[in-house]
Amino acid sequence: MKTINKIGLDVNQSKELAGKLNELLANYSVFYQNVRGYHWNIKGDKFFELHAKFEELYNDLFVKIDEIAERILTLGETPSYRFTDYLQVASIKESRRTEDGINDVKEILEAFEFLISAQREILDLSGALNDEGTNALMSDYIREQEKLIWMYSAFLG
Numbered sequence: 234m235k236t237i238n239k240i241g242l243d244v245n246q247s248k249e250l251a252g253k254l255n256e257l258l259a260n261y262s263v264f265y266q267n268v269r270g271y272h273w274n275i276k277g278d279k280f281f282e283l284h285a286k287f288e289e290l291y292n293d294l295f296v297k298i299d300e301i302a303e304r305i306l307t308l309g310e311t312p313s314y315r316f317t318d319y320l321q322v323a324s325i326k327e328s329r330r331t332e333d334g335i336n337d338v339k340e341i342l343e344a345f346e347f348l349i350s351a352q353r354e355i356l357d358l359s360g361a362l363n364d365e366g367t368n369a370l371m372s373d374y375i376r377e378q379e380k381l382i383w384m385y386s387a388f389l390g
Contacts, residue, residue, distance in 0.1 A: 258301045
């Protein structure tokens, strides 16, 4: 039985890492749909500012969803794609309120806090595996999201 995959990583460790990436994919997918809802349904005096920021955010999340799925494939595994599976696995839950911009921003901050924590866990696993591809992806996401936490927190005052 082959113990090293096509990109030179241990097969069993890659499978474990891909499982964590599939959980991350589920969380990103639910978060993405929540942000689409915030964008579509925002009302009030911050409409123009938040409507544009939410669109910027969901476009970024869309790219990350694709990158995570492609990384899972690169590791030799299959990315999940069914929303019913995502809802069972994701720690980020579907938003129930999407018209209140302040609440939306608070939910975004909670989602980022969760994602950063999950990505740090994946970074630990990928570091132990010497998987530079996943390391770079997670490091980039964490750096970007730490800045976004600062910006969205500043918006809330």
